[in-house]
Amino acid sequence: MKLVEIPRVKRISKQDFLKxxxxxxxxxxIEEFNGDWAAHSKWSFAYMKEVAGDKIVPLYDDRPVHHEDGFNEPHAQMKMSEYIDLLKSEPTKFRIFLWNILKEVPVLQKDFSYPDFGIRLLKGVPMLFFGGENSHTFMHYDIDLANIFHFHFEGEKECVLFPQSENKHLYKVPYSIITHESIDFSNPDFEKWPALKNANGFKTGLKHGEVLYIPEGYWHYMKYKTAGFSMSLRALARNPFNFAHAAYNIFIMRHFDVLMRKLKGQRWIDWKNEKAIFRTNKLISQKP
Structure with missing residues (x-):
């Protein structure tokens, strides 16, 4: 893989961000985004335990997708207080993702505001993501191809991004928004996944207070170097093609995939994974 460092700025004006x-x-x-957020000084594991400790949170790990799994169905559940104690005591694969803090813990809304980046942010879906040391997400892109502003709190994480133009090198699973789940994007095996050698992407690390802007439809892989958490704010895709792609994903592809899981079971999952390898290897074998 050819990964270049994502540009970093201390601060940025709305005009420069847009341009x-x-x-x-x-x-x-953006390294020093503040926005007069109380969250920058308040948000920590201790604070989350204080305000949300009694909440039952959905947990996910890195097990392969199984046909019996529902869409975004958690692998386990735990009180937030117990989960934070686990994060602080030992490495764990359990993660929280897409946890709507506005719905679950409304008091947290008082700790931040929606910044003006020159793009309309969706105000009903501020999502929190937690992870233990060395846990990671699969390489994926968001089903709605949103513009994402990823605000990081506590700990450190590494991020790898690819634009949609790199699909042919990434072993994309058909009827899905993920790449082949066996690929370790923090240390890829190029003998097993040769097409990845031709993939051009971006990388960076995030620390407390930093914000990563992820453009529409970008693939992203996140690995927690230490236990930590982040919040994502999002805006709808502005590109008409991406907006149409998002509508297809949400209203057609997702339901078709669920139907095929019911009809074919694990054979459908296995076929998709095999097809990801076959299609990608076929593309790289063709002469330019």
Whole structure:
């Protein structure tokens, strides 16, 4: 893989963000975003345990997708207080993702505001993501191809991004928004996954207080170097093609995939994984 460091800025004006990153659809890390957020000084594991400790949270790990799994169905559940104790005591694969803090813990809404980046942010879906040391997400892109502003709190994580133009190198699973689950994007085996050698993407690390802008439809892989958590704010895709792609994913592809899981069971999952390898290897074998 050919990964270049994502550009980093200390601060950025709305005009410069629109011109240099949103319009050309390029990622950027803002190192000193503040926005007068109380969250920057308050949000920690201890604070989350205090305000949300009694909440039952959905947990996910890195087990392969199984046909009996429902869409975004958690692998386990735990009180937030117990989960945070686990995060602080030992490495764990359990993660929280897409946890709507506005719905679950409304008091947290008082700790941040929606910044003006020159793009309309969706105000009903501020999502939190937690992970233990060395846990990771599969390489994926968001089903709605949203513009994402990923605000990181506590700990450190590494991020790898690819634009949709790199699909042919990534072993994309058909009827899905993930790549082949066996690929370790933090240390890929190029003998097993040769097409990845030709993939051009981006990388960066995030620390407390930093913000990563992820453009529409970008693939992203996140690995927690230490236990930590982040919040994502999002805006709808502006590109008409991406907006149409998002509608297809949500209203057609997702339901077709669920139907095929019911009809064919694990054979459907296995076929998709095999097809990801076959299609990608076929593409790289063709002469340019």
């Amino acid at each position: 240099d990153y949103l319009k050309p659809q390029l990622p950027v890390v």
